[in-house]
Amino acid sequence: RSEVVWWEEKRKRGKKQTVKQFNDDNLMYTEKYIVGEGKAMFLQAGDHKQFPFSISIKGKKKRKLPSSMELPKGHIRYYLKAEVDWPWAVVHDHERLVSVVDACNLVDVRDALQPATFTKTFKVGLSRKKIHVAGRLEKIGYVPGEEILLHVEIDNNSGNKISNSWIKLVEIVKYVSSSQKVETSRNVLIWNEMGPIAGRCDLVKEKEPLRLPVVAQSAVNIVEFMKVSHEISIVILVNGKEKSV
Numbered sequence: 001r002s003e004v005v006w007w008e009e010k011r012k013r014g015k016k017q018t019v020k021q022f023n024d025d026n027l028m029y030t031e032k033y034i035v036g037e038g039k040a041m042f043l044q045a046g047d048h049k050q051f052p053f054s055i056s057i058k059g060k061k062k063r064k065l066p067s068s069m070e071l072p073k074g075h076i077r078y079y080l081k082a083e084v085d086w087p088w089a090v091v092h093d094h095e096r097l098v099s100v101v102d103a104c105n106l107v108d109v110r111d112a113l114q115p116a117t118f119t120k121t122f123k124v125g126l127s128r129k130k131i132h133v134a135g136r137l138e139k140i141g142y143v144p145g146e147e148i149l150l151h152v153e154i155d156n157n158s159g160n161k162i163s164n165s166w167i168k169l170v171e172i173v174k175y176v177s178s179s180q181k182v183e184t185s186r187n188v189l190i191w192n193e194m195g196p197i198a199g200r201c202d203l204v205k206e207k208e209p210l211r212l213p214v215v216a217q218s219a220v221n222i223v224e225f226m227k228v229s230h231e232i233s234i235v236i237l238v239n240g241k242e243k244s245v
Helices: none
Strands: 002-012 015-025 069-071 074-076 078-084 092-098 116-123 130-137 147-156 162-176 182-193 202-211 226-238 241-244
Touching: 002 162, 015 162, 069 226, 116 241, 130 226, 147 162, 147 226, 162 202, 182 202
Parallel strands: none
Antiparallel strands: 002 015, 002 074, 069 074, 078 092, 116 130, 130 147, 147 202, 162 182, 162 226, 226 241
């Protein structure tokens, strides 16, 4: 089952109201295994510790199943539920969470192994002097535990000092409620400082490593109302303002 939920404050007739934004979906058909194949069954007194069964993990309408994940305002969870139900008595049940990991082959993900370059030029004040920031990735698809090797170039042609510079990896999750309200969360996963850069000086970092932690999969967005993406940014701080590419 997948689910997103958050609360919003609204004013109605001068009063504050808290509105719940919600969306959910059953990723799998509900499958039941009934001991005795649904026929009358009598259990003798004593312990009955095992009832072997099997369930095929397949998604609704033959779609792929996303990995289990816990996000700030949503989750995807898989669980098994055992239930003892007999006439004229309280139903006894127990649930157990299980982890599902969708193995991802980067070869099958479009453009995952292609390199990428991103650049931006910033004007500083009223002068014509500029700061040029560029980054280059050997590829744009990665798996947890792998190192992202980022080539960084910051060309400070202005007379202004860049107070600080850093690179960061951000996880962005976009949630959509059943009423089409949108909420976005941004979580910084990695933050590496590169330090200040004097005026008319350059900074070059060859293959700056960022080791990717365990994160929610973003290559395939199975759940329509919960989109996960990851972003690398090169950020500079000049004249008290942050500028990024």
